[in-house]
Amino acid sequence: MMRRVLGTGLLGLLLAGATAPGAVAASPTAQSSPSTSASTSASASASGPAAPVTSAGTSFLTATALAAGRDADVAAATGDYLYWEFAASAGQTDTVRVDVTLPGSADRHGPQSWTVELFDGLRRRQACTAGPQSGTAAQGTGTLSLSCTLRQVRSWAEPWSEDPLPGTYYARLSVSDVPQTDLGLAARVRLHVAATGGADDAQPEGGDLKAPLVPPVNAGATAPPGATALPSASTPPSPTAAPSPGGASVAAPVKAAEHWYSGLFSGWNSRWGWTLAGAALAGLAGIGGYTLTRHPRGHRGRRVVREEVRRYEEVS
Amino acid sequence: MIIRRRRSVRSAALAAALLTVGFATVGVLPAQADPSPSAGVPSSTASAAPTEAGAPEAPKVDLVLDVSGSMGISDIDGKSRMAVAQRSIDDVIDALPPEAEFGIRTLGATYPVSDKTDGCKDTKVLYPVGRTDKVEAKTAVATLRPTGWTPIGLALRGAAQDLGSGQATRRVVLITDGEDDCAPPDPCDVARELAAQGVHLVVDTLGLAHDDKVRQQLLCIANATGGSYTDVRTQQQLTDRVKQLVTRSDTSYRATPANVTGTDQCATAPLLTPGVYADREKFSEHRVYRVPVHAGQELRASVSVTPDRAVALDYGVLLRATDAAGQELVRGTDAGSGRTDVASTGLRWSAADAPSGSPSGGSSASSPSGAGAGARTVCLVVSNSFAGQAGVQNDPGLPLELTVDVANASPAPAGPALGLGRGWIMLLVLTGAGLLTGLVWGWIARWRISVWREN
Numbered sequence: 004m005m006r007r008v009l010g011t012g013l014l015g016l017l018l019a020g021a022t023a024p025g026a027v028a029a030s031p032t033a034q035s036s037p038s039t040s041a042s043t044s045a046s047a048s049a050s051g052p053a054a055p056v057t058s059a060g061t062s063f064l065t066a067t068a069l070a071a072g073r074d075a076d077v078a079a080a081t082g083d084y085l086y087w088e089f090a091a092s093a094g095q096t097d098t099v100r101v102d103v104t105l106p107g108s109a110d111r112h113g114p115q116s117w118t119v120e121l122f123d124g125l126r127r128r129q130a131c132t133a134g135p136q137s138g139t140a141a142q143g144t145g146t147l148s149l150s151c152t153l154r155q156v157r158s159w160a161e162p163w164s165e166d167p168l169p170g171t172y173y174a175r176l177s178v179s180d181v182p183q184t185d186l187g188l189a190a191r192v193r194l195h196v197a198a199t200g201g202a203d204d205a206q207p208e209g210g211d212l213k214a215p216l217v218p219p220v221n222a223g224a225t226a227p228p229g230a231t232a233l234p235s236a237s238t239p240p241s242p243t244a245a246p247s248p249g250g251a252s253v254a255a256p257v258k259a260a261e262h263w264y265s266g267l268f269s270g271w272n273s274r275w276g277w278t279l280a281g282a283a284l285a286g287l288a289g290i291g292g293y294t295l296t297r298h299p300r301g302h303r304g305r306r307v308v309r310e311e312v313r314r315y316e317e318v319s
Numbered sequence: 320m321i322i323r324r325r326r327s328v329r330s331a332a333l334a335a336a337l338l339t340v341g342f343a344t345v346g347v348l349p350a351q352a353d354p355s356p357s358a359g360v361p362s363s364t365a366s367a368a369p370t371e372a373g374a375p376e377a378p379k380v381d382l383v384l385d386v387s388g389s390m391g392i393s394d395i396d397g398k399s400r401m402a403v404a405q406r407s408i409d410d411v412i413d414a415l416p417p418e419a420e421f422g423i424r425t426l427g428a429t430y431p432v433s434d435k436t437d438g439c440k441d442t443k444v445l446y447p448v449g450r451t452d453k454v455e456a457k458t459a460v461a462t463l464r465p466t467g468w469t470p471i472g473l474a475l476r477g478a479a480q481d482l483g484s485g486q487a488t489r490r491v492v493l494i495t496d497g498e499d500d501c502a503p504p505d506p507c508d509v510a511r512e513l514a515a516q517g518v519h520l521v522v523d524t525l526g527l528a529h530d531d532k533v534r535q536q537l538l539c540i541a542n543a544t545g546g547s548y549t550d551v552r553t554q555q556q557l558t559d560r561v562k563q564l565v566t567r568s569d570t571s572y573r574a575t576p577a578n579v580t581g582t583d584q585c586a587t588a589p590l591l592t593p594g595v596y597a598d599r600e601k602f603s604e605h606r607v608y609r610v611p612v613h614a615g616q617e618l619r620a621s622v623s624v625t626p627d628r629a630v631a632l633d634y635g636v637l638l639r640a641t642d643a644a645g646q647e648l649v650r651g652t653d654a655g656s657g658r659t660d661v662a663s664t665g666l667r668w669s670a671a672d673a674p675s676g677s678p679s680g681g682s683s684a685s686s687p688s689g690a691g692a693g694a695r696t697v698c699l700v701v702s703n704s705f706a707g708q709a710g711v712q713n714d715p716g717l718p719l720e721l722t723v724d725v726a727n728a729s730p731a732p733a734g735p736a737l738g739l740g741r742g743w744i745m746l747l748v749l750t751g752a753g754l755l756t757g758l759v760w761g762w763i764a765r766w767r768i769s770v771w772r773e774n
Contacts, residue, residue, distance in 0.1 A: 040681040058566060061547065063623060063663065064595065064720070065567070078559055082538075084660040110552065118602070125665025126621040126722075128653050159732050162617060163649050163666040179657050186538060187526060187550030208735040214726035218621065222577035223594020223723060226611075272738035281746045285753030292757025296765055311772075 041184045059085035059176075059192070064220060066173055068254040075194040081106060081115065082186040085176045089195035089196050092169045092256040093212070094205035098134070099174045100150040106188035108143050115140055116180040117183055119149045124170035124216030129153055137179060149176075155200060159210025170216030171254050202259075203272050217255040371513040378487070378568040379420045381448055381478045382408065382561075383471075383692050384463070385495035387427035389528070391465035392496075400496050400527045401465045407558040412456050414562055416569065422448030422481055423460065426495075427467035438468035439501035449483050469497045472504035475540070477512050479520055488519040488575045490546075490568040491560060496527035507539035514544045514627065515599065515715035519575050522546045523564045525557065543627050543661075545718070576720055580673045581606030585643055585698035593724045596641070599716035600624065606701045611694040611722055614670055617728040620653070621665030623720040624703045628711050635704040636662040640697050648697065654704070661705065669728035670695060 055076035060066035066086035067074060075087055090099050101119045105111070118137035121129040134150030151174075153167055160166035176192060390401040423446040445463070446456045475491065482489040499506045513520050523546040534550065541548040547564075551557045556595035576597035582588045587608040598720070600606050612618045620630055622638045628722040635654035641647050678751035705717060735741075 058563065061567065062545065062661070062720075078556075078563065080547060083547050084606055087329050113512070122663065124621075124667075125619055125651070125667065126623060126663035127651060127665045159729055161731075162669045162728075177658070177660065179659075181658075183534070183538075184531065187548045189549075189552065189556050204645050207732050211729060211730035212615075213729040216619070218619075218722050219593050219595060221594055222575060223579075224577060224592050226590040226592055251697065272739075274735060274741045277741040277745060278739045281740065281749035284746055285749040285756075288750045288753035289757035289760070292754040292759075293761040293764075294757075296758055296761025 008293075055193070056087075059083075059087055062086060063122070063218075065174055068252065069194075069196055070254075071198070074196075075192070077192045077194075079190050079192050080186075081181060081188045081190050082178050085192060087174045087194060087196075088171050088254045089174070090170070090215075090254040090256040091153070091156045091167070091172050091198065092202065092215075093156050093210075094200045094202045095198045096153060096155045096200050097172065097196060097198045098150060098152040100105070100134075100197070101148070101174075101176055102193040103140075103147040103149070104191040104193075105140055105145055105147060106185070106190055108145070110185070110188055111142050111182075112184045113142055114180075115178055115182075115184040115185060117147055117149060118177055118179040120175045120177070121151055121153055122173040122175065123167060124218045125174070126218075127165055129167055129172070129281050139180070147149070155204070157207070157210065158202075158205035159207055159212055168212055168216050169256050170212075171218060215256050217253055220253045354422065356511065377418050377420045379422075379448055379485075379489040380481050380568045381422045381424055381481050381489070382411075382489050383424045383426065383474050383478050383493045383495075384408070384445075384460075384492055385427060385469055385471075385493075385497065385527075386425045386463050386466055387469040387495075387497055388432045388465050388467060389469075389497050389533075395527065395551070398554070399465070403554045403557060404494055404527070405463065407459055407554060407561060408460050409457050410558045411561045411565060412451065412453050412460075415451055415453070415565065419451070419565060419568070420448050421451045421456070421565070422446055423456065424474060424478050425463065426471065427469055428463060430467045432467055435468065435501075439470045440667065441467050442470055442474040442477050444477070444481060448483075456491075468501055469495065469499055470501040471495060471499040471506040471536075471540075472502060472509040475506060475509045475513065475522065475666060476504075479518065483519065484518055491522045492564050493522055493524045493537070493540070494527065494557075494561075495524070496533070498530070498533045500674065506536060508545060510540040511627070511715070512542040514718070520544060523549075525549045525551050525560060527551050527557075545625065545627070554700070574658060579608070579721075581608050581701065583607060585609060585641065585645065585696075585700075588698060590696075591699075591721075591723045594686075594722070596721045596723070598719045598721065600703060600719045601713050601716040602703060602705055602707055603702070604716060606719065608699045608701075608721065608723075610695050610699060611693050612668075612670065612697050612725060615728050617667055617669035617726050618697055619665070619667050619722075619724040619726060620699050621663060621722045622699075622701050623661045623663035624701075624705065625661050625718040625720075626659065626705050627718055629708040630711070631706040631708060632656055634659070634662055634706070636664050637700075637702045637704070638664050638666055639700045640666055640668050641697065643696050643699060645698075662705070662724050665722075668697065697730065 018029060053070070053072040056067055056069060057075070057077060058067050059077045059079065061084060063086060066088040067075065069087050069089045071089075077085065079085055083206060089097070099119060099121060101117075103117055105115065116139040120136070121131065123129055130153075131151035132154055133152040136147055136149060136151045138147050140147045153172070156167045156169055158169070160168055174193070174196070178186075216225065310315050384404060386401070390404070391399055393399040395403045412421070422444065424442060425445045426442040427438065428441065428443065430441045432438065446459050471493070475493070478491045482491070510522055514523075522540050522544040524541045524547065526533050526537050529550060534548070538548045540546070549556075549560050551560070576595040579589055579591070579596040579598050581598050581600075583605060585607050588609040590609050590611065596608075598606060610618055611618070618640065618641070620638065622636065624636050626634065633654070633656045635652065637650065637652045639647055639650040649666050649668045651664035653662055653664040655662060655684070699721070701719060701721065703717065703719075707713060
């Protein structure tokens, strides 16, 4: 009877141990929605969705930054090049969705094609893994929907590769083909950036990009030809000597909090759960194995032992 | 005695069970708390804090308003173009941000259509660029009546003068209903000439007439200066658009690149520190810049080339990083086809771990910059494969924007965190190993008992 109790206990533990890693693995995905927290627009997003941004930049340098979970709703002219920027961190997969309300069909003279393109912080074109990135609207069509899903942002990549890395991303919406007579007509654009996944999914594991791909936005300064004092990476990329007229800003991923143990310990992740569960299971299996060898033939074996003990006691 | 032993086995098993549960819970709880500290949820942060002390210039906007005779035509919402423009400008003035410096220039406001010689020089400041007295500005606008000719080219030159010279980007908002009937100077040439002066002037155009020639001309002006063109159909659209452009002047003036002139070879190329630069590059010209990169640092560069004139359908841009000897290190490239405002690409590069052993180890010695020990000079070579359409001038070159950054290099990851494992196979292996150990241990114990009994 005792063995049965032990057996069921063992089974229960096995189950507990087995489900624990699953729970650990599942928990981050449920929480990684980036719309739940944002540093700058925290107050706005805390009480329902924030009001959409009503502007768009006209170049990489002037791109309008979109905080996490914030849409853009912009009045534009057909033919404008519209730029937005958003931040992505390792493990995220971002999707940009654009809905264009086209100018009235009475004013238009033919079909028009719109394209949304994504670029990383180094202005390198990023591939879309899903979504119609460009679309053509016939003259009578009133709206057009485009979307582009980025590859999952990697935590590290070789400098020579073009993999998506944590940092700033640019979305550019443009009209790629239109009769010239239709340029300048009023259109309305709605843009939404959604992100799934979190740091726990980031590949390669243990990878760490020392500085996110956030481009400098302030004017640079040419050094004199014989300069010995060189810019060091420890100083921020905004040289004080630069004749920058103002402080420009750029969307950058939030830095992870630094703790005293950050150097020793890379942080909690589901591997801890799996490994601890594995250790526990191994321990229990060890106990189980040991118990098996001690009582190889169940009750009969026990009886044998008891008889042996009695015989031993008689002898002594 | 045996019972005592069994009891100890049981309590050990119980302790192990408790520990397992404990560990499992511990494993679960921090994992749930995990995303908050380390997930790096994105948000928009100003990486460079705005420094008010470093902002000597305010955003400047000059509105150039066409007051030619044709503005009297009533074809927008049943009102005359002039009335619509005046009302919109009133609204815009009311909504001006307090720090903006705003001015108004008119063209064709003085001389009647009968006087072409004077009419084609007819452009003057209605309200000077500066802190706006809203009442005064609105009164000045209200006095305007549609009168004369349309010397857009001259008006643009005048607007550039009104805005003065300075580091910040300035905007001209041109509202007109007709093409320039006073050329020369051709307004598009004037726009290109202003852009080429490197004074960071952007011209946004708004057309009130839906005429092919007007559209063509205004598109050309906007293209040449990186501005936008709007075809105005309603008063509301005009008001909203001008407000939007005024707001844009605020963002664009904050991000003004530094002018630089690249050379055709690495040895004489300008030495760049991190930041944004602007230059001009002709069709199939190469421009070279140098950036010093220390060991353990990573070079990041990106480049954008803007086709500001009529170019062929297909295009491309190439950014190469070479060492001082001309050996290519890495390249970034992009190509495309069709309508575009910019072709851009970028690259990352960091030195191998042992800079002395690298094939181009002699580069720091041969680098003529004397940039200091431990620094390698990397040359950035920018080229483009835009081609101008027939009759398009090559000079000045296409606007080019270069960003340069030097960051800490990121070494290749060593592998998963602390060698921890994951997955069902690992659980199976660990459990199997545990079972095996238990069995072996048990058998050894049995063997020892039997040995002991025999003796």
